[in-house]
Amino acid sequence: MTKVKGRQHFFRDLLLTLAVTLAVMVLQWRQSPWLKRLEGIAYDLKLVHFTPPRPDSPANIQIVDIDEKSLHEIGRWPWPRKQLAALVERLTAYGAIVISFDMIFSEPQQNPVTLIRPYLAGDDQALQSRLDQIRPRVDDDSRFAARIAENDVVLACLFQHDKTLAQGQIIDPKVQQLPTAGQHELHHFSGFNASIAALNAVAQGQGFINAILDVDGIIRKAALLSEYRGKLYPSLALETFRVYSFADTIAPVWHREAGQLFLSGIQLGNDVLATDNRGQLLIPYKGPVKSYPYSSASDVIHQRIEDQRFDGAVVFVGTSSVGMADLRSTPVSLVYPGIEIHANVFDALTQPQHQVVQPHWWLGANMLQLLICAMLLTVLLLEIPPALMALSAGMIFILCALFNIGLWYHAGIHLPVVPVLLLVAALSLLAIAQGFYRENVQRRQVKAIFDQYVPPAHIDSLLEQSGSDAMAGERKELTVLFADIRDFTRLSENLSANELKKLLNAYLSPVTEQIFQHQGTIDKYVGDMVMAFWGAPLNDKHHGQHALDAAFAMLRVTETLSAEFAAKGWPKINIGIGINSGEMNVGDMGSSFRRAYTVLGDAVNLGSRLEGLTKYYGLNLLVSEFTRAAAPRYFYQIIDKVRVKGKEHAITIYRPFPPDSDPGTVNQLEAFNRVFSLYREQAFAQALTALDEIVRVYDDKILHDIYRQRLEHFLKHPPGENWDGAYTHTSK
Structure with a gap:
């Protein structure tokens, strides 16, 4: 009987071990999102702590930053394009050989002549002729285009999934196109935002700037190629490298399996840079923010650069300003300028032999590791005492991690490590799983979620639900x-x-x-x-x-x-x-x-x-x-009737005052409410007189200037019978 029970335990433990192993293999095969998030953390640790030192880039990579200092000195963004023209002109004079813009100029800049012409007398032919002569000289787009034509400049585009978006101009890519119309796993897009044709016409290239986010929002990979309406287009970094290396075209390297095309790399001269099936590479971040030399855009424009940093340089122009929203989360920093990501990718393209890659056979290799670990742990779990099993499992855990790091450091091969470590941990901890934990998970989850949102006194009431x-x-x-x-x-x-x-x-x-x-x-x-x-x-x-x-x-x-x-x-x-x-x-x-x-x-x-x-x-x-x-207990002063951006129907907005407000405050807000009532009734002259009386009596000028301007305008230009008194706000 003892032997029978022993065999029953043996087969039960064996089946349980096989079930856990199979579950981990299925998670690996199906690329479970939470497994990806754990793998992302492991990848970040390897990248930050175990990446071998990279040699200095053969290219002089410089970043020109539209930083807070530049915005303070030159003005808020967008700048007049004469400033960008000056930036390109100065960089060219400093010796830059390629200039790459991580920004899109999707709309033409209005010519000052166009703006002032409606205010000038139309019958003054001499003046109109003079304006026609002046117009080309004050056209910032033409000035910017002329400076772009003087150097090798690469402009950006942003692909979209909305096929109705087609802003600016997409230029024909210098990429060898698909050998057949077979399916592939590259990113597909159906819309775009790009710079205007006048700028693209003189640029040497154009590349997309779409970021590839992992499930946790971290940027670890960069797509080098993407498809838009049947054609392959390069990324900004790849197109910059093409221009830098004087290559006529970019040559994808394909292989075919089961009737489907897979991208295995991109040929760069005599070297092939390995990519995954989606045309992505692992970004070899050189280090934290400002691992590449930064220069303030205002320093370049105002000619404060006194050294030779831009001599023969590839210059990436972008922004690290918080307000311009080009800060990304990366393994090396949660606030990382997007422009420096492009610089890192470009650096990788110049040194393909030092790139860490995830080979196309990575999934098979990981499945084999899982099977080997499962067999070894099964023997240990069934044949040795629990204490020795825990020690052995810990040693296997460490050996698996060291093997993975060794492949990364010495062979430049990235294989996922979390599934193997997860299997080792799961099989070694299986015996101590506790049923009460599962029964209380839901209660802990509710408390963990809501105690950061609601007052602590409410938590118990929530947990009763x-x-x-x-x-x-x-x-x-x-x-x-x-x-x-x-x-x-x-x-x-x-x-x-x-x-x-x-x-x-x-x-x-x-x-x-x-x-x-x-x-x-x-x-x-x-x-x-x-x-x-x-x-x-x-x-x-x-x-x-x-x-x-x-x-x-x-x-x-x-x-x-x-x-x-x-x-x-x-x-x-x-x-x-x-x-x-x-x-x-x-x-x-x-x-x-x-x-x-x-x-x-x-x-x-x-x-x-x-x-x-x-x-x-x-x-x-x-x-x-x-x-x-x-909230009827409060007093309210009518402020306006408005249509806000994104809403068709007008609403009335108010300034509230506490219920215990003094009589003077109440009289003041009621006086303005009367002004607004006259305003709505189009009694603009009376409203203006009443408004001035409010300022004289109560010395309240909060809204005086706004409504004085409106009332004086409507006295000269009545809005008409169908006016509903609403003011339309066109910005958020």
Whole structure:
């Protein structure tokens, strides 16, 4: 009987081991998203800690950065193209041999003559003729094109999946096209944004700048080729290398399996750079940010460069400015300028013999590793005591990791390591799995998710609901709040990274506390912006009232913080808040890679637009007519009737005042409400007189200039009978 039981345990353990092995192999075969995320972490560790030193690039790679300094000295983006023309002219004079722009000039720049001609007398033929003579000389696009023609310049394009997008011009690629119309695994696109034809006509090349994100949002690979409407197009880095190397065409290397084409590499002169089946290479990041020499664009334009850094250089022009949104997450830095990614890829193209590759046979090799490890661990699990089994499993775990690192470091071969390590860990820890853990997973998940969004006192109430009820999506009446620090980019320029972190923490903590104290739910932080909502996950029939209570508490806290910041030598802060109420979709949303408890819908977008409008009206708090209806206890001053960007129907927006406001404040807001009523009735002269009386009596000029300009305009140009009193905002 003992032998029978022993055999039963043997076969049970063997089957369980085989089942776990098969499960890991299936995960490897199907490329499970969470397995990819773990593999991404392992890859980042290998890249940062175990990559052998690369020799210096044979090319002189330089980066010209449109940084915060350049924006401060020359002006906000987009710059007049005469500045870009000057940039190209200076780089050419400094000796740059190839200039590559990581930006798109998809619309022509208006000629000043075109702008002023409508304001000049049409019958003055001499003046009109003179303007026609001046027009070519002040055409910045022509000036920019002329400078581009004087050097080898590569421009960028951005492919899209929307086939209706075709902005600018796509030029014919210098790539050997597919040998047949067979299927392949390259990225496919059906739309594009590119520079205007006048610039492309004189450029030496054009390359796409699409980023390839892994499931965790990290950029580890770069696509060198992509397909657009049946043709193959090069990336910006690859096209820059083609121009740099004087190659006439780019030659993909194909192989065919089971009637399907697979890309195995790209021939660069006498060398072949290996890629995966999708035409991607692993980006060999040279190091952290600024591993390549940076120069400020304003220093180049103003001729402050006194050395020979650009002599014979390949120059990539891009931006590291926070406001221009070209900062990416990479294995070496979570805030990495996109332009330096192109420089790294170009560097790899100049040294294909030093590139780490993932060979096309990687999947078979990994499956073989899994089988070997499974057989070895099966023997250990069945034949040796548990303590010795744990020691042996740990040794195998370390040996597998060292073998993988050795292939990476010495042979330049990247193989996924997580599936093998996962199998070793799973088989060695199988005996100590605990059933109670599975039973309590849902409760812990709900607590882990919601304790960062809602007040701690609400967690127990949420846990009393089933997990599915707490997380389920639904549509309900809610109130959403957006709050943003004014002129944050300017304020942050004078702070170090550590000071900026401390300032944000000092601001966000008490503001969040006020939201929690007034029963709000934190949706997210985006830099200095806070988004919160009321009415979910717990029902709140007074969600509008509580949102306004929180908003005024936030304003009071901000005023106190601003004084404290000034005492520390930090800049004073001021915030703008927009609030809207309405039907919204709320629930645990996202992808299988990343999820969040959040709200979506037009009502949410309107709340964001209102926050943006606080800058226009010079106010720190604006609410919609829907929030006014949801919070009737407050006093309200009518600010405007507007159509915001993306909305057809006009809404009335208000400035709220607390219920305990003094009589003078109430009289003041009622006086302006009367002005707005006259404005809506097209009694513009009376409205203007009443507006001036408000300023004379109450010394309130917040809206005086805006409405004086409108009223004086309508006195001269009446809007007509069908005017509904709404003002259309064309920006967010």
